[in-house]
Each structure stands twice: as C-alpha cells, then as structure tokens.
Amino acid sequence: MKIGKFPVKRTYKLARIISDALSLVVAYVIVSSTIHFFPTYKITVNEILNEAWLAGDMRLFYKYEESLAYRQYTAWIFPALVIAVFAAYLILTLTSRKLAKYNITKQNAQAVYDWYAFAVSLCKLPILLALLDAMYIVHQRLMFNKVSVFSVQMILYVVLVVIIIRLSVHRIKAMTKPAAKKEESGGVKAKIVDDKRDDA
DSSP states (O other), rough: EEEETEEEEEEOHHHHHHHHHHHHHHHHEEEEHHHHHHHHHHHHHHHHHHHHHHHHHHHHHHHHHHHHHGGGGGGHHHHHHHHHHHHHHHHHHHBBBTTTTSSTTTTTHHHHHHHHHHHHHHHHHHHHHHHHHHHHHHHHEEEEEEEESSSSSHHHHHHHHHHHHHHHOOOOHHHHHHHHHHHHHEEEEEHHHHHHHHOO
C-alpha cells in the first residue's frame, strides 16, 4: 500500500488497537441488543393483540397484526450499518491514499499513515456510539414507548467526529510542513554557498 507515491507498512499501534477494541465492544452491544429485541418485541405485540381481541377492537387488532410482519425487521438496519462502518474503515486503512494536498515524502510517509489510520479508527467509535443511541430510540418506539427522536448525545457524537477530523488534518499538515521547510532552507543555503564560491 502507498501513501502519496511512497510505500508504507500496515502497522498497528497500541492506541489504534484500543480504539478498535472499544469499537468492537460497541458493535457487539448493537448486534446482541438487536437479536434480543425480537423476542421482546413479539411478546409486547402479542399482548397488545390479545388485549385488542378481548376488547373487541378489531381495527386495532388488524393494524398491529399487519405491522408485526415488517416493523420488527426495521431493527436489522443497525447491524447492517455496523457492518458498513467497519467495511468503510477497512477500505480507508487498507488501500492506498494519495493525500495529494500534503507534502508526502519518503521520510514522513509512514508517520502520516500511522496517524491517518489512527484518526480513521478513532472516528469509527463515536459513529458507532451514535448508532447505539439511535438504535435505543428506534427500539423504544417500536415497543410503543413514547421516546423523543431528538438526542443530545447524537449531536455531541457528530461534533466529536468533526473535531477528530479537524485535529487530524492539522496534525498531518504539521507532520508534512517541516520536511518542506527543511528542503527549502537547504536549497537556499546551497544557493548562498554557490554564490560565495562564484564571488571567490
């Protein structure tokens, strides 16, 4: 794989390992919660159907009987999104990145990749936490509980992702700037030495 025009190794630093481990824990919670949601949902709906049947409210009975067949599968959206998040993470970290607007050199390419991969891994965590929060809201509403669709936590997770991206961009710029300045100053010094030799 390459960063810019230079080959790099797919290293795995401790911070990235911790980030990925936490992401896997959140992913496990989402998938396991979805699996355990279906029996609870069916029990709740069956209770509503029984109450509607005993009350003679056939309109309500047929309404929930028809919705049971498809409403429960809405919950599978979240495990699917978890898979999509991890697929995007693997694509972004295991394929070559041009990063054309940065001054990538042979000396800083590996360091840039290490930081880039860590940043992508770190962004994955708040995204999964936002999915977990959204899953809770959807599950509660599917269980006919009145829960607000607005969540402050989800907004904070989005803000956190933006902050991580901005800090990562700033860090990569800082990592690539010194090499450019060093080469430039070296060129100026060489020119001054040449001028002195010409004068001599």
